[in-house]
Amino acid sequence: MEQTYPTWHLDPTGEAVMEDIHTPYWRHFINIILEQNLSDCTVLDFGCSRGGFLRLLHDSRPFAKGVGVDIASTSIGDASELAGKRPLSYHVTGDPSQLGVVFDFAFSYEVIYLLQDLSEHARQIKDVLKENGVYYAVTGCHTESPLWNRRKEVISSSSSSRVLSYSPDDYIDAFASQGFKVTLRRFGFNDFVPPPVNRKFHPSIMDALTYNSEEKILFRFCKK
Incomplete structure (x- = not known):
């Protein structure tokens, strides 16, 4: 969504x-x-794109096995090539329950707002999580974000899917109805950020700062 300047780091x-x-x-x-x-x-990464989150997670907190899913075949191909020797696999699908794998944890970052059926997504995540498994999902795309209607137009212009307007309660209710224990917090990113390049998405400097610190929500859905 938001274009920023690239940075560099040293790999392992x-x-x-x-x-x-x-x-x-x-x-x-x-x-x-x-x-x-x-x-x-x-660990599952839902909507993994080119696999960067799972690589970073494994390098930071090593896990036994990681699986990424995405509907974009080109991205999945890139993710597989970039995995290196990490215990990662990637699959072209929007339904992780088709893989026959159960997970301790699932993650998604700025993905669930694009889904057409939140209740079906919650059911699929329930099917693939172990008992007491946890799904962490981050999104700032919701109706209580002050600039959501403007941002929705920007996202819709580059998305192949219809972009719906979900409230935070819509996310909560979809998972609560599947029996998940739901808790949440502000994402609260408070590090340095570059000034926004896409002023359609972040019209002002303060918009860019408050979006990540105040408007993004981290949901924690625990399978009971």
């Missing part, structure tokens, strides 16, 4: 590589989840 081998534009936000995401030790866990 010491090679300098260009970060994904979302990397600083993913790093914050990883730092604020409750679970510290994922070493024996199987």
Whole structure:
């Protein structure tokens, strides 16, 4: 959605590589989840795109197995090539329950607002999570975001899917109706950010700051 300037970091081998534009936000995401030790866990990234989140998560908090799913075959191809020797696999699908794998944790970052049926998504996530498994989902795209209608137009112009308007309660109700225990918090990103390039999405500097710190919500859906 938002275009930002690329940055660089050293990978585990010491090679300098260009970060994904979302990397600083993913790093914050990883730092604020409750679970510290994922070493024996199987992890799902729903809407994984080119696989950057799972690579960063494994490099930060190693896990036993990671699976990414996305409907974009080109992105999945890139993710598979970039996985290296990490225990990651990627699949072209929008329904993780088709894979026959159960997970300790699932993650999504700015994906669920694009879904056409939240209740069906909640059912699919329930099917693939182990008992007491947790799904962390981040989005700032909701009707209580002051500039949502403007941002919706921007997103719709580049999306192949119809963009719906969900309230935070819509996300909560979809998962609560499937028996999940729902908790939430502000995403609360408070690190340095570059000035916004796309002023249609963030008209002012303060919009760019408040979107990530105040408007983005981190949902924690726990399967009971």
